[in-house]
Amino acid sequence: MSIMAEFLSLMLMFSVASIGNSLSLNYYEKTCPDAESIVAKTVKDAFSNDKTVPAALLRLHFHDCFIRGCDASVLLNSRGNNKAEKDGPPNVSLHAFYVIDDAKKAVEASCPGVVSCADILAFAARDAVYLTGGPTWDVPKGRKDGRTSKASETIQLPAPTFNISQLKQSFSQRGLSMKDLVALSGGHTLGFSHCSSFRKRLHNFDSTHDVDPTLNPSFAAKLKSICPLKNQPKNAGTTMDPSAATFDSTYYKLIIQGKSLFSSDQALLSNPQTKSLVYEFATSREAFYKAFVKSMIKMGSITGGQEVRKDCRVVN
Structure with a gap:
């Protein structure tokens, strides 16, 4: 690794660590205490109707975080001349977007304008793992939603052919x-x-x-x-x-x-x-x-x- 590449790698790790520190476990404690339970119920209801939902939600979260960070940019629709991430070649098989839509609608009804789509997606991925017999964990909260989504950037996703x-x-x-x-x-x-x-x-x-x-x-x-x-x-x-x-x-x-x-x-x-x-x-x-x-x-x-x-x- 070159000195410059090493420096950039260290800078990225520093920025990731410092950004991560801005998240907190009790972020919605006062503003929307039921957010996680609302999302969990939505995911559970969807799972009872479609057993492919958990895998889809976990993949959505991963594909979101690997492009511009966990900012829900993978959820944005293409608009005008802009082709969004969800329409990029590695993402055309993504599905279960409706589960996040339903969860967002339910959360908005309880506490409008408070909980980000990025946090909802992070909760849903955790719930998906737990519902299928995996572990559970406290999700750090406080992510914000991005305003940019480009299909061309999905080339950055690790491919199934990678060595x-x-x-x-x-x-x-x-x-x-x-x-x-x-x-x-x-x-x-x-x-x-x-x-x-x-x-x-x-x-x-x-x-x-x-x-x-x-x-x-x-x-x-x-x-x-x-x-x-x-x-x-x-x-x-x-x-x-x-x-x-x-x-x-x-x-x-x-x-x-x-x-x-x-x-x-x-x-x-x-x-x-x-x-x-x-x-x-x-x-x-x-x-x-x-x-x-x-x-x-x-x-x-x-x-x-x-x-x-x-x-x-x-x-x-």
Whole structure:
């Protein structure tokens, strides 16, 4: 790392730490004490009707925080000539925006103009994890909503094809460590992936292999039947792990078995530090939960907004 890159990295970590300090656990204690319980009820109601909601909310929060900080810019609609983040290529499969809309409407009815969409999204992500059997935690509060959202910036999101050095760079630019990388990747225990995110591992992988050699052969054969080279069904894909509706540590066991979907998942075994953490989390769900909570709070403290939106889809 160059001296300049090191300096910029340190500056970013300092700014992340100092911004995070502006958040507090009792931010709404006097102004909107029921905010979190209102959001939790909305998420629970949505989950009872659609089991894909938790994975969607967790992904929304992650994709929000990685662009301009956790400022709810991922919720803004495209307007006029401006194409918003939600319409960027990595985000077109995001969904469950309506859950945040419903939560915002309910919170506004109780205490108008007080709770930011960014905080509501952070609460909803925590609730999503808890509802699917994962840990819970106190979310630091006081984020503001951003006024800028650009589809072109979604190129900054870590891709499912990333190798370990690309992942390390992406996370470190946001003040997140290698342990944060492995812990937050555990969010892949929830949800579904389309073939487009892992197709390259199955067909014409490189000059000597048709299939990625790190894939378990029987698992690769199963994926090839789901994602054929020709005549692939529209929206074809598969769950991230067999227990994709439950937040657990199965994801790490699958990586060790060569049964993870993304190259970026398998890449965690290519570095001694991240490999050690994969094995630790695979054998201790308690260690994973503890690390995940710590990393979610750290990621959620990257802020950068300016206002409290009345409507999560448009700036004031």
